[in-house]
Amino acid sequence: MSASAKFDTLQRVVNGLDIGDVFALKEVFTYSQMLNQCYHSRVNPIQYLSQTFNHPLTLLSVMFDTGCIIGGPRALEFFFPASADADEWTFFVPGFKESVLDMANALHLCGVSWQTNADEILALLRRRQTATASRTVLDCLVSWIEDCGQSAAEHLVGKDLYQVLEAYQAIDINERDRANSFLIADVGSWTISVVPIPAENQGRSPAGSGKEIMTGLTGRIQTGRGPQSVRLMVGSSADGTESCMSFLREFGASHLQCYIGGWSAGHMHYQQSRSRKATLFRAWPGQKYKNCDVNIKKYKRMGFKFSRAEEEGPLTRSMKDSDSFSIDYGDLYRPFIRQSHRHLLDTWLSERRQNIDGISWTQFDGRIFSVQNVCKARYRQSHLTFASQNLDLPLDRIRRLGNLIAINIVRPDALRTEMYRSSVGPGSKSTRWQLRDLAKTGTVLNTLCDATPWSWVL
Template identity: 30%
Template sequence: RLDPVVYLSSAFSYCISLIAAMADYGCVLSGSRALNFFVPGSVDETSDWDFYVNGYTSCVVGMMNALEVSGVKWADMLGDRVRELLNAEESSISIRVGEAWNAVGNPGRDTDELANFFGTLLPDALRRNIDLSRQDEFKVLKRNGDVHFIFPSRDLPETTDEENDPSIASGSDFSVLTGYLSRNGRSTKVQLIICHAYGRPQSCLQVISRFHSTPVQCFLGGFGAGHMFYDKTASKTGIIWNPKEESLRRARLRTEALNKYRTRGYDLKQQE
């Protein structure tokens, strides 16, 4: 049980190579799947595999490749979606702001149309709507040969899905690449969470240190596994850290995330 390779092999292929890549690229597994390594029974069938990697492009690409070799199929890659949009007579897609900003920094586009979209049209549209959260979504429409961007009004309530928003754990913004792992006829979500603040890369441990409560302040990486509050967590108790100022939406989702761990048997008390 204490061997990370054995633990990961329950879901992933070529786990020794995956662990080596995690060490090379500064990536760790965290969240409920890492917690389950220390305290079995902390996950259910819906639990994601959340890998955190620092925001340097080479590290992100390296971990994408390593996870793909290990069985992850990346879902709905933005370049493919935009290519289909541009090739259609009329079409529309939805894109998260964080996903869009992350794609702007990727120069690898194989057609002039794609290069123009990601190099000029998209960044210009994002700069005109700089006040949007990275979790907001906007639409891209193709009509009569022209591309149009429709951004949400700031007067509308923000909505998001906690399962797709790992920033709730730490109160930080992330870019998230989503994939799926199929094993024994069952599909499980895998997220590669790119750690940065205002575009500047952060280390994974910086992010984990700001998670909402002590049970999830743990990691499994290429250099080992660790828990910041193992004694408390082993007895299924924990502290909820007092958050900084947060929106009503984030506070609600934070509460939902905490309740998820309470239903899994954790006794969580507010920080005094």
């Protein structure tokens, strides 16, 4: 067998192993250069992402810039191959305007077609002269224009949608609050009427009625294995901006509390999941886990055994303790940026590694009680934003890794695209996805904060 054939065979074997087992093999056979190469290929998420997304290096670099992570079954499959059969990808991004726009734009360039409720409503009106929409969707759309004058509002969402929202706002607020959905009609020459639908008369599901309570975008991507769903969940609420570690806490089952990020991947309960065991955590009184739709029967068929979390503690955990597992692959970007920019990458990686080292959480009374992060406490309190003080910030804070990779492309390839530009810094106006696209989703409230140089903190 040739050396090339041996390498290919070993790589196939390594690709099928749990990620911790591959790491253990590398530590034992330190002299094997071939095994070391196979290890680095296995832990590099670009290969995993390339099975679904175009330009996976561009996608990963924007996740690096924004602090976005992949969670749920798709992250679990990265650690434990063949552990997921879902056709859905779930990305989590902190609720900062620039971060959400950059991720929406990157995923769009990587093949995702986003669906917006505004487009659905307007398409139905033009085709049938009537449409229905849920109150949640209409309130979401209105949140983007309620503090704008007519001219600014029409520029943001378009004249046709503005007329719909204006008619909705004209309804008495008490009457609006009593209805779950509304009938929208073009009564002639694009004169819009919006009226509440009594609950007993509701027929076809209104736009947005089946979507999650969590704020986010939904889309689809065509792959060789057929279409797959993509969700970009946004960490934003009336209580403030949520970090991506807060998203992981919302998974009610321990085996799904794992992530793939832009510079590292981690599993909060790796050793337990490695043994195909999982803990079901208790919810707080009156709370339902936002990400609790765990198909227990499916995972039982895969060999997982479930148990209820014990009501004991407190126990403080971290991504560096013996029960969890984390890997760092931040150096993979080095060959794809100019040599003059590599000192920037070193600075950014140093900060991001401190971030992972500073993450801890407390398990108490059968629950994940809290998630602490030294970097989050230090950096999220910053009042410096790209929107207000862009010119006063040091260059290393304004520059984006996604941009550095895009401008270094001599010949386009499958890994990256020269079309990407961040909404932060020079070239921001060339991004394909703009704020007006976000405003028309009907699933993202206008509660997003302006991004800071430390919005990436997990």
